[in-house]
Amino acid sequence: MSQKQRPQQSAPAKKGGGNRAFLIVIALIVVAGVGWLVMARGGGIGSTTALPTPQEFEGIAATVEADKSSGLVQGSPDAPVEILEFADYSCPHCGTFSGFAGKLLRQNYVEPAGGPVRWITFDFVLGGFPNTVSASMAARCAGEQGAYWAYHDMLFSRQNQWARSPNPEGAFNEIAEDVGLDTGQWGECMTEGRYIEQIAAARKYGESLGVGSTPTLFINGERIDLGGVEPYSHIEGLIQAELAASSDGSEGAATGGDSGGGR
Amino acid sequence: MTTLTRRRGIVLAALVGLFVSTYLYLYSIGFYGELACGASGGCSVVQASQYAYFMGFSVAGWGLGWYLAVLAVAVLAVSGRRGDARWVSIALVALSTGGLLFTIYLKALEIFVIHAICRWCVVSAVLAAIIFLLCLPEWKRMRNGGAREGAPEATSETAPAT
Numbered sequence: 278m279s280q281k282q283r284p285q286q287s288a289p290a291k292k293g294g295g296n297r298a299f300l301i302v303i304a305l306i307v308v309a310g311v312g313w314l315v316m317a318r319g320g321g322i323g324s325t326t327a328l329p330t331p332q333e334f335e336g337i338a339a340t341v342e343a344d345k346s347s348g349l350v351q352g353s354p355d356a357p358v359e360i361l362e363f364a365d366y367s368c369p370h371c372g373t374f375s376g377f378a379g380k381l382l383r384q385n386y387v388e389p390a391g392g393p394v395r396w397i398t399f400d401f402v403l404g405g406f407p408n409t410v411s412a413s414m415a416a417r418c419a420g421e422q423g424a425y426w427a428y429h430d431m432l433f434s435r436q437n438q439w440a441r442s443p444n445p446e447g448a449f450n451e452i453a454e455d456v457g458l459d460t461g462q463w464g465e466c467m468t469e470g471r472y473i474e475q476i477a478a479a480r481k482y483g484e485s486l487g488v489g490s491t492p493t494l495f496i497n498g499e500r501i502d503l504g505g506v507e508p509y510s511h512i513e514g515l516i517q518a519e520l521a522a523s524s525d526g527s528e529g530a531a532t533g534g535d536s537g538g539g540r
Numbered sequence: 541m542t543t544l545t546r547r548r549g550i551v552l553a554a555l556v557g558l559f560v561s562t563y564l565y566l567y568s569i570g571f572y573g574e575l576a577c578g579a580s581g582g583c584s585v586v587q588a589s590q591y592a593y594f595m596g597f598s599v600a601g602w603g604l605g606w607y608l609a610v611l612a613v614a615v616l617a618v619s620g621r622r623g624d625a626r627w628v629s630i631a632l633v634a635l636s637t638g639g640l641l642f643t644i645y646l647k648a649l650e651i652f653v654i655h656a657i658c659r660w661c662v663v664s665a666v667l668a669a670i671i672f673l674l675c676l677p678e679w680k681r682m683r684n685g686g687a688r689e690g691a692p693e694a695t696s697e698t699a700p701a702t
Contacts, residue, residue, distance in 0.1 A: 299548050303555060310559030317563060317576065438585055444567060447575055447583070 328411040328446065329470055334402065334477065341474050343481035345397075349417070349425055352387040352395035357523035358516055361495040362398045363483040366413060366432050367406030367440040371492045375433040378509040379492075383426075386516060393520055398429070399479040401491050408445040411467075413476045415449045418466035419458055427456040543677070547617045550632070550674045554611035557667040561607050564600035564660055568592065575660065582656035589656075591649045599646065603664060606642075610635050610671060629682040636668075636675035643668040 329337075348361065362379070364371040386394035400413040412432050419428035431452045432439075439448035449467075453460050466472075486495065494501045494512070497519050501512070567575050568587060575583040586592065592599055613631045617623040643665045650657050 295544075299551075302552060306552065306555050306559075310556070310562075314559065314563060314566070437589075442587075443569060447567075447587070 328408075328467070329414075329473060331402075331404065331407060331410065334410045334473065337473055338402075338477035338480065341477045341481060343485040344475075344478035345482055347475040347478040347482060348397040348399045349420065349429075350395065350397050351383065351426060352392055354395065356387075356393050356395040358386075358394045358497055358519045359495075360394055360396050360516075361486075362396065363401040363488045363491055363493040364398060365401055365403045365406060365409050365491045366416070367409045367436065368403060368491045369436070372433045372436040374492045375430065378512060380430065381509050382512060382516070385513075394516060399483055400476045401480050401483045401488060401493070402476065403491060406440060408439055408442065410473065410476060411445060411449065412439065414467055414470065414472050415453070415463075417472035417475065418463050419453065419456060421466060422458050422463065424456045424458055428452060428458075431456060543681075544618060546674050546677065547614055547623070550614040550671055551611065551618060553667050553670045553674070554607050554614055557607040557664055557671075558604070558611055560660055560664050560667070561600055561603035564664075565598065565604045568598040568600045575658075582650075583658040583660060585656035586650060586654055586658040586661060589654050591646075591654060602642075606635065606639050610639070626682060629678040632675045632678045633682055636672040636678075639668045640672040 360382075364375065382394070383396055386392050387396045400409075402409050402413065416425055416428045416432055419425055435448060435452065439445035442448065450460065450464075453463050483493070487500070490502065496512075496515050499515075501515070564575075564587070575587065587600075594602055610632075613628060613635065617628045617632065622628065646661065647665055650661065
């Protein structure tokens, strides 16, 4: 009984103090929480980047001309076989092709010193994917630091992390860190939208060649539509045929030239 | 621990959770470019996965709604007369149990399916577990038809405080 009475006697003063402490803690949490949400808005590389919308891109695309030099080159300028690749970073077929056949072809025919194939990739922005232009910009900005192909490959391998995301910047930032970029410099390039015209020019160039879907390859000018994703062996056969034809016409051409390493 | 102290704990945990879920929700609608996720980098993997959406809404949005509901009921529970009503205990039990089960489901997805851990989701999971634990005595109050001042549970809880 006495146990029951004691808390009742001290309750009002105690309750008042408890209430005050409770309200102070709530106020502190609210202030800290709101401050954190506001500060988080400005934090992080690229978090304030206004990435271009597909509509903005189409507006710019209407003003540029087709330009073959807008493609990104890997391999020797003297290589007897030239492969043009038109791809959209968000397109699932492009991801499959790039992750398997495309990667192997580059490893076996482009990247080795004196490789017989020069690979030129063009951004071919399809409609319907919200983040393709940003992805193309991110890869080209990585190219300023010599990491275009590393970024390119990782974009495709992590396609499911950003292609349909309403906020792909986080995934782009992670790739930038993972390929070892100076993220400040890369973020600056992204913020400026530095390569958007080249991306538009690359698509225009594809359109001038009649490209309408991705991935599409041209091997020494001969078009291969990879909509169904051609197996590696088929494309390798076509390269071998081109090499055989070029060695018939020009002795030793297939083995000449230094490894380029254009970004 | 008194009933009032315990329920105040629920209010505080729900309030912290409200800010965490608001942060994740704002990220999900593109307000933030990236999540502060540390070296693990699992947040964007989790947030970009198909499991970031449940019944057409982002999981972060569900979390936000859940914390709001818990906060609203918990505030009622600490604010005098209405707090003793049986339905308050029923609501706290239902919300905390549902929240914990959903949290376990999400954690299982992260560990066994997505293979990535989002630190903010872990924070939210810890808060959901705390809320559940703090709500456990509500089961007893619920069965008792809601406790009133001077009822056995309230007495036994207040006595050791002095």
